[in-house]
Amino acid sequence: MEQFTSITAIAAPLLRINIDTDAIIPSREMRTVGKTGLARGMFAGWRYKAPGSREENPDFILNREPYRQARILLSGANFGCGSSREHAVWALHEWGIRSIIAPSFGAIFASNCVRNGILPVVLDNAIVESLARHVQADPAKHLLTVSLVDCTVSTVAGERHGFTIPPADREMLLEGLDAIAVTLKRDDEIRAFQERDRQRRPWIYL
């Protein structure tokens, strides 16, 4: 899995609440069985002028310079709510997003991010809005730095905001661990659980 330690990049404010995974990657854009080829469909409903077309809507922020180079998204509460489709994360990652800063996230989406090298940062709405204002003043120069090493978001003006992230998520991102391999080291414990459990709940073991 891809690691995340720290990035300094252009941030794009997309300050809507409840941005759902259907909006991030519409179902019709998931055309092949796989994790790739999804970036073109990212935010398709907002990014293109008409359904199915690839004619860009110039009003959509990620179609404008310098936001086309954004690696960080600033967003409203409950980002990534809705469908569990991990394709939403794969699409964002393929397009170039490495960190999303929002007051809250859809639970499955946040967990999917961590498993794909994207850092979800939870900060108060007022801070997200102030970061957005700062960025918008000069997006090409007002880069944000998101560091997982010291768990801070900072601006070029020297403003710093600490954030918290569950230790397990931090570890997974910093080390880029293969979660399955880590768990399989506990194979004995899993087997022992099954043996005990089979006595207690035999109906589970079909």
Place this chain on the structure above:
Amino acid sequence: MARTIIDKLWDDHLVANLDNGTSLLYIDRVFLHERTGSVTLKELAAAKRRVRDPGQVFCTMDHIVDTFPGRGDATRMPGGTEFITQTRAAAQAAGITLFDIGDERQGIVHVVSPEQGIALPGVTLVCPDSHTCTLGGLGALAWGIGSTEAEHALATKTLVVRRPRSMRINFTGRLAPGVGAKDLIMALIGAHTASGGVGYVIEFAGEAIRALPVEGRLTLCNMGVEFGAWTVIIAPDDTVYEYVQGRPYAPRGEVLERAIDYWRGLPSDADARFDKEIALDCSRLAPQVSWGTSPQHETGIDGVVPDPAGEADANRRQSMERAQAYMGLQPGTPLAGLPIQGAFIGSCTNSRLSDLRAAAEVLKGRKVASGVRAICVPGSTQVKRAAEREGLDKVFLEAGFEWRESGCSMCFYAGGESFGFEERVVSSTNRNFENRQGPHTRTHIASPVTVAASAIAGRLADARSIAG
């Protein structure tokens, strides 16, 4: 120490406490579908890993299968056939049970799972699908995950989970006639917003819940994710034990008795503490309908489109304005009476036999208004057969509804089939997101009886005003 139902299920599935604050939880069942399960199985095979216990893994074809009679592997979803054929091949290679097209057990994953006795009280069940919380209605600890986590569950029989905070919601009072589980959950989300449950695992409790039949509980829990909850659960009781009996994968005989003994120990202890408790009075609720593009944008069918100017929170105000522009609505407009062009009864929220019966009650001897396209898609092939045995198909067809094969169908825009640009649709589904049912389709979510009544009226309508 007094424990909640969540504490008990956590303890009983705990393989190990990990030192980073997470738990390694045992996963009893995994369910997959062709939309997200295909990539899970493919990636797992590519990593040269195998499904650890194939006997406890199930897969169905629901999301992108065609729902027209006489269907095969062809589908209107671009690239969809590839998802179907690859899922089939991967499921066979992995040795898991597949409810394929043409199988009498096929249907929407969260309808099939209780119907077959795969979801049971007290089990942990995961599926790469956000509405897996539906199964909390049986007293299962069930939640939606991503495809990568599903690989983990398949390969290890476990998941690494951080325990969410706990909440109990007490639904007090009794529902009025004509008001059901769908109205209840919509009202909750309307009152506490679509992120009201973020970070919580929630027990639904109270008098109104006890009175709900199992299918109503499944409807209620289905939209737990629309409330932002990690998952939701209802303590099992005799209503559930009765429902479970005789289902293909459920225990029987002496083992069933042992299971019921175990299940009786699961409800929260009387003095168990939750991190948060809230209450909702159900006795005055009207049927609910959504007016916007988030499940929190909803009100009673007797209500009006709210005025964003009255919303103090700037984010919510903007979301309301945006939603009203998308929906083509003005503040102050009464919802009842809005002309519609489409009506849909289906989805894992409301497509079980009791939903179809209730809708048929309204439709009997009546006709869908001209200019309205009305579609009914039973939640599973078994629901469809049972409905046909009762003659419900005839009621739907005579009223002017299409009667389809089972699948997710127009619950979401699988690529080809939609009601149409800017068409107003009343739908028994769970999501009214922008473009969810097709490019610029305007979705109003509601209960199946509200959908049926609206289809007849040709406008959003209160079923209570035409019943009897």
